[in-house]
Amino acid sequence: MIKAEQKPMDEILRYINPYNRILLAGCGACVTVCHAGGEKEVALLASGLRMARKKMGKSVEILEATPARQCEPEFALELTETIEKVEAVVSIACGVGVQTVVGHFPRIPVFPGVNTTFLGETITHGVWEERCQACGNCILERTGGICPIARCAKQLFNGPCGGSSKGKCEIKREADCAWQLIYDRLKNLGQLYKMEEIIPARRWGVESRDSGPRRIVREDLKV
Amino acid sequence: MKSGSNLEKILTKGLFAVTGELGPPKGNDVSVVKRKADLLRSYVDAVNITDNQTAIVRMSSIATSSLLIQMGLEPVMQMVTRDRNRIAIQSDIFGATALGIQNMLCLTGDHHTFGNQVDSKNVHDLDSIQLIDCVRTLRDEGTLLGGEEKVEGQIKIFIGAAENPFGDPFEFRAVRLGKKVAAGVDFIQTQCIYDMNRFKEWMRMVRDRGLHEKVHILAGVTPLKSGGMARYMAKNVSGITIPDEIIDRIVKSKKPAEEGIRLCVEQIQELKEIEGVHGVHIMAIEWEQMVSQITEMAGLLPRPRVE
Numbered sequence: 001m002i003k004a005e006q007k008p009m010d011e012i013l014r015y016i017n018p019y020n021r022i023l024l025a026g027c028g029a030c031v032t033v034c035h036a037g038g039e040k041e042v043a044l045l046a047s048g049l050r051m052a053r054k055k056m057g058k059s060v061e062i063l064e065a066t067p068a069r070q071c072e073p074e075f076a077l078e079l080t081e082t083i084e085k086v087e088a089v090v091s092i093a094c095g096v097g098v099q100t101v102v103g104h105f106p107r108i109p110v111f112p113g114v115n116t117t118f119l120g121e122t123i124t125h126g127v128w129e130e131r132c133q134a135c136g137n138c139i140l141e142r143t144g145g146i147c148p149i150a151r152c153a154k155q156l157f158n159g160p161c162g163g164s165s166k167g168k169c170e171i172k173r174e175a176d177c178a179w180q181l182i183y184d185r186l187k188n189l190g191q192l193y194k195m196e197e198i199i200p201a202r203r204w205g206v207e208s209r210d211s212g213p214r215r216i217v218r219e220d221l222k223v
Numbered sequence: 224m225k226s227g228s229n230l231e232k233i234l235t236k237g238l239f240a241v242t243g244e245l246g247p248p249k250g251n252d253v254s255v256v257k258r259k260a261d262l263l264r265s266y267v268d269a270v271n272i273t274d275n276q277t278a279i280v281r282m283s284s285i286a287t288s289s290l291l292i293q294m295g296l297e298p299v300m301q302m303v304t305r306d307r308n309r310i311a312i313q314s315d316i317f318g319a320t321a322l323g324i325q326n327m328l329c330l331t332g333d334h335h336t337f338g339n340q341v342d343s344k345n346v347h348d349l350d351s352i353q354l355i356d357c358v359r360t361l362r363d364e365g366t367l368l369g370g371e372e373k374v375e376g377q378i379k380i381f382i383g384a385a386e387n388p389f390g391d392p393f394e395f396r397a398v399r400l401g402k403k404v405a406a407g408v409d410f411i412q413t414q415c416i417y418d419m420n421r422f423k424e425w426m427r428m429v430r431d432r433g434l435h436e437k438v439h440i441l442a443g444v445t446p447l448k449s450g451g452m453a454r455y456m457a458k459n460v461s462g463i464t465i466p467d468e469i470i471d472r473i474v475k476s477k478k479p480a481e482e483g484i485r486l487c488v489e490q491i492q493e494l495k496e497i498e499g500v501h502g503v504h505i506m507a508i509e510w511e512q513m514v515s516q517i518t519e520m521a522g523l524l525p526r527p528r529v530e
Binding site for chain 1: 305309331332334336345347348349350351352353356357368369385386387389390391392395398399401402405406414461462
């Protein structure tokens with residue numbers, strides 16, 4: 001799922017400085033799971049902002065709302081009535097949610113309250129790690145189900161660099177070397193031959209974000 | 224001949240090659256290049272020109288290689304994929320060969336976070352194996368990567384790459400060399416060798432795969448200057464292993480620098496005897512003045528003149 005982290009309070013306070021009444025909008029999906037932008041975090045951040053503003057001698061009224069999925073128009077539109085009552089919105093959904101609100105409410109300023117960080121998995125309670133770069137052409141079949149694009153610091157396609165040492169990456173000693181993981185996994189599966197094949201240069205310019213924002217059109221689903 | 228470079232001729236004739244290394248200045252001070260070039264001249268067959276090594280910004284490897292040619296030495300231009308996409312890579316190869324550069328080393332490059340521009344965006348459009356394939360395509364097919372578009376002129380380049388027998392997983396290291404050979408590499412320079420047993424074991428795996436007959440392997444050596452340097456490298460540089468007895472030998476020596484040179488010479492003599500090792504790559508980093516002594520003591524002088 002999408003992972004995010006709350007921005008520093010000072011930064012959020014700077015965004016909302018000119019306003020006296022705002023909406024703090026969370027999201028019930030990914031950012032709830034990673035404890036960055038769900039209903040609970042909306043309540044905590046709202047009370048933190050209220051206290052900070054009170055201390056500054058500049059009270060602020062904060063309305064709270066957490067639609068089930070801020071990135072889906074029908075849920076984002078649930079905010080319509082509340083947004084009419086405020087001067088600005090702080091969204092603690094991911095960057096997609098922020099932009100859905102922006103797209104449907106053209107006359108109100110919308111600020112991000114989190115940094116959207118990566119597509120990742122939960123390692124243990126309170127720890128998440130990047131797993132996917134949404135590169136547009138999945139190669140997990142060739143790499144034992146472990147992604148070197150997301151997990152190798154150099155995005156190598158053809159095996160580990162010289163800095164792989166005792167299973168760890170030289171860039172971050174606490175990080176596993178993705179290619180060591182791939183090697184171990186393919187060995188367990190009896191598929192080490194896959195590491196002998198050269199993976200040719202990727203078509204980044206056609207398949208990935210480098211071609212501009214990507215779009216999926218499903219004719220069978222269009223109404 | 225693939226490029227007709229001095230290095231290619233020496234290796235093709237079956238002579239034992241010697242290459243050196245020159246790190247360009249952190250600016251445009253040509254006198255630094257000249258000073259180092261003078262220390263290496265006539266002691267090595269070709270000189271690697273590093274490409275912003277450890278991601279520290281330096282004079283470009285193409286420009287420095289070109290200066291080296293003007294100074295009468297043969298460069299091995301290093302090129303990393305960290306900083307260039309395939310447009311820049313192929314354009315730079317056109318330019319480099321036009322300037323007379325005939326050897327090239329294809330590398331991924333040290334990660335940018337090790338250097339002095341940690342906020343930069345790394346590229347990695349290609350990896351080192353894909354870069355080898357790209358250069359071979361330019362040279363042998365006369366076309367750009369992934370297309371039929373013809374190159375104007377002829378790209379003549381002797382293609383090199385690096386391999387680290389001390390990186391993990393160890394059992395994959397010879398397989399990885401095989402991938403580089405399949406991609407079209409002509410010569411290999413290894414990471415600096417201190418753990419001779421592991422290197423010999425790697426060479427055995429290389430020979431088992433018949434790779435020593437398909438690629439020229441130059442064994443990398445770096446003379447140790449001091450006990451501190453030995454300890455630092457062993458502890459902090461991933462992919463370099465230094466056995467304790469070597470660290471002890473340098474640490475306990477009354478004249479560690481002299482001992483480091485003696486050790487380096489012994490290593491070269493041992494490496495020369497290994498089947499499949501066709502040369503040595505001497506990386507005397509900021510210690511270029513010792514290359515004359517090392518090559519002399521190791522019996523590598525005078526360097527052959529080949530036509």
